[in-house]
Amino acid sequence: MTVRMSEATSTGVTVPLARWVEGLTAAAIPERVRSRAAHLLLDGVACGLVGAQLPWSRVATRSVLDLEGAGEAAVIGTGLTTSGPAAVLLNSTYIQGFELDDFHPLAPLHSTALILPVLLATAGHRGGVSGAAALTAAVAGFEVGPRVGLALHGAQMLSRGWHSGPVFGTHTAAATAGKLRGLDAGRLEDAFGMAGTQSAGLMAAQYEAMSKRMQHGFAARNGYYAAGLAAGGYSGIKQVFDRPYGGYLAVFGEGHDPDASQIVAGLGEGWHTELIMVKTHAAQGGLHGTIQAVLELRAAYDIDPDTVSRLEIRVGHTVYRHGWWPPQRPLTSVGAQMNLGYAAAVALLDGQVLPPQFTAARLDADDVWRLLGTVAVKLDEEIQNGPPAQRFATEVTITTTDGTVRHRRIEQPHGGPADPVTDDEIVAKYRALVGPLLPAARLDAIQAAVLGLDRLADLRELTALLAPPVGGALDPAEVPS
Template sequence: MVVLDPNDPRLQDPALDENNGVTSQLSRWITDLQLKDIPTDVLERAKHLILDGIVCGLVGARVPWSEECVTSVLDFEPPGYCTVIGYEKSLGPLAAAVLNGAFIQATELDDYHSGAPLHSAAVVLPALFAAAQVIANPTVPTKDGRKVVSGLDFLLATVVGLETGPRAGLGCGGTDLLKRGWHSGPVFGCPASAAASSKLLGLSADDVESAIGVACTQAGGLMAAQYEGMIKRVQHAFAARNGLFGALLCRNGYVGIKKVFERRYGGFLSMFSQGNGQTPQYDSRRVVEELGSTWQMMNIRIKLYACVGGCHGQIEALAKLQELHPDRFAPENLSRIAKIQVYLSGAIYAHDGWAPEERPMTETGAQMNAAYIGAVQLVDRQVLLAQFAVSTLNRDEVWDLVYKTTCYHDTHFDKPHHVCGARVVVDFDDGFQVEELVNMPKGYDPPITDEEIRMKYRRLAASAIDQDRMEKIEKLVVGLENLADVSELLELLPAPTKRVLG
């Protein structure tokens, strides 16, 4: 690593200014934010992102890898007072945040940001659920004596978290971190959960800055987690825990890292942008750029497929080819496909364009692999949770197409908001070739509507919980700003859910 002399002209770039006050400006905004400062459409979107996150948690609580995680955690964690989604068990704040975050991210059905990749609900909601119950617990003293968290309190804190994560990511180079092998969401998610928790706990701006610093010094996450095992599902939950820990630690004056975004030596943006080859290496100004006027949370996308968001353009390109050429892509003719070429953005090619090393892959690996995802779209004409059940992972008709698929990087998709697009070229054994391009998958422009999010919620919730509970949760979340006590919502989450995947 090359360490620049403080007088090096490259450090005179305003993007690298160590004294621009970015972290303190963000912290003041977090503290001061009020309902009147947030446009109505942003508030509505936040409520629907909460709804989407909750249903992902309800479904994800009962997949096999989540159940394994619960069993292990309950072996060493003592009982507490914080809700665990889908289980009639309560744990301490940090342990509950880890499990709830793991559930929300468990099935790859949760949200993602298109410019600074992270799964925001898996980071923000678990921290807020636990923080709300810390406040409500009569044995835990709080500085201002609050014991009830209103729905409005919860909503404001959610907006803060949803807005902070992408901004930290954009300052660090957006998709670049993912391209270089970091799991970007657990990195960008640490300041997001710290910001949200701090807002709910009522921290001063100075303490918010400390909490963000404590969260950021814990940041990390290796994208090698995608190939096998189960830990990839938990890594966003680490960020939820880290930010919550920072807020709880600093709410009474404990001092964390200050100026963590703008510090050149050992700062968050400086260190996580090492080796990216960009000029400037990072830009701390992007953390607060148009803060309060341009809402980055509106670029959080809602998944319609149960796989990595970067392959959604590929799925839609293949679906279009199936629609345009029904005879060619009929089930009995799939064996006549000779070659499939998939062209992806740099970040998604690095993340998902790898050739499988073994057959079958794990559920995690399958949901992260472009060749496998494309093959199940061709065979099953859908990419939902059922396509990644253990019983489906070794089908000959799928693997025949996996082995015929090769992925490539196409710089066309490195353009803003094109990162999840794809171009697919399919050759048949008689020389016939078809091609389809999708620059931006469904939900980019225009985005998925709030009504469509509610439809997704109802469809998924019906597979996990009863009708009465499903309707109560939706009603409370959609009317969150009018809810006197968020405990009414949290009480609906721990009851057992149905197992949705064998």
């Protein structure tokens, strides 16, 4: 089913979007898109199982279970159960737990953290659903969220201080849960309305708050709730994207000329699932260009960090606002994972930006802070005013004490639409992250279940593989809260 702009012009965009989600079938989704969606879910599984072991995740687990108590929904990687909404909240928090999960480069949100927890909880609530139905619902979520985000000009929301993913993410979760529940277009419209009224997220959480890692979980839970309420006949805001007073775009886009047409642009023809970026570094997506540039310079010129007198980073407005502030010693791990200077310093020193770069010892290391003292981050208007595909472009210039200057420009980092992480790389990432935590048989079984989702009779088979406790390589005592 393809949505034509003429339909959106005559009816607004909310109803056509709901009709598209209702009518979406597995047969309408190209095989390459279904395969990519399954691989994105595998990446989310890897991030979630690792994230479940982290100390702030354990604080979240204790706190949420103290509020919610036991239930029938699995909290992955723990052996625990709780209510459906609480499981969605925690499982999303785990996936977002260490800045390893996917993000959309033009409409920034972390899609799998919104989709996978909702799939698992909805399947449990309904007494099972087929893997094929789950994969179709996942694609609905992968497609809806970025389009809502682009209507608000995507990364502009980050520049304004919103945590964009939780703002767009409620609709991602509502679309996924609503599709898996078999809601008709009218009920989906209700779900979108209730999702929109629960959208929120403040980006100041990035400096030190554990809750930064839970904010997509709030959105996932709220979208899951919205679909459940709609399924029960509870009505939500109609035409939520179209209302001029109090509507979603009118409020979140006030003074910024939102473009409602983006919500249905290309539905059924172009696929945002294929644009989603898979991370290769444990840092926010806007830092990946800087990290890649530094690593390439390090490899090409064997730069001695002790000789660096200036490390200049030039980025556009969104990355500048979201990724730079003068850090104070020591940073929290979440602050370090958001900070351009810290990411550049450890990339040059260590040759990687992964969990070992965010231990307590590394966050307060003298060599890191000496190099941080040479960092200068500049807002580059040419990058900011360039083509949208280059808004995450980065220029890094390293000057050494003998006057040597080394420069590298990254138009799009590896993982972006121009140079996507391959499916084979996603599998390798899964096995590298989760392999040390699980017996080989369980590792293989999870991979087979996710990548064979089209053929899985009941999604609860995957839940059974994900639910038991895991543990091993990542020592939580070495990671600060």
